[in-house]
Amino acid sequence: MAHFLIVEARFYDQYNDWLIEGAKAALEAAGHSHELITVPGALEIPGAVAMAAESGRYDGFVAIGVVIRGETYHFEIVAGESARGLMALTMDGVAIGNGILTVENAAQAEVRARPDQKDKGGEAAKAAIAMFDLGQRFAGE
């Protein structure tokens, strides 16, 4: 059993509840334990993962959030930089699944968040598990 940290940016409660439901179901189905922390927004997720990874207390991470385009360029910053930060950590060997939705509207968010539809939270958890498993394989364990 491995131990995963779900790092959520809680901007839209219902979508996050669905995403987390899917992520927890995937982690539990694979026999892993998990805990959850909440940060203000998607831009804070990579930093929180970096801090938690440094602690050595977690085997992998699931990033959960929802970024919905507004009127300004801020969408590109939040969506792009949160993804870039997580990718940098992944390239550093941290097992992460990215479940941060970056969508145009609420309808797109709901379909992707709901576990009984596209289940992007579960998908992100499965990616984190896969990366953890890969790390174990390369470590020869």
Ligand SMILES: Nc1c(NC[C@H](O)[C@H](O)[C@H](O)CO)[nH]c(=O)[nH]c1=O
């Ligand atoms: N607009 C959304 C944000 N914006 C907030 C940023 O993520 C960040 O917390 C702020 O700029 C302070 O550093 N965050 C989301 O997760 N989703 C959004 O739609």
Ligand SMILES: CC(=O)[C@@H](O)COP(=O)(O)O
């Ligand atoms: C993704 C965002 O930052 C967005 O929700 C903010 O909306 P706006 O661009 O209208 O300030």
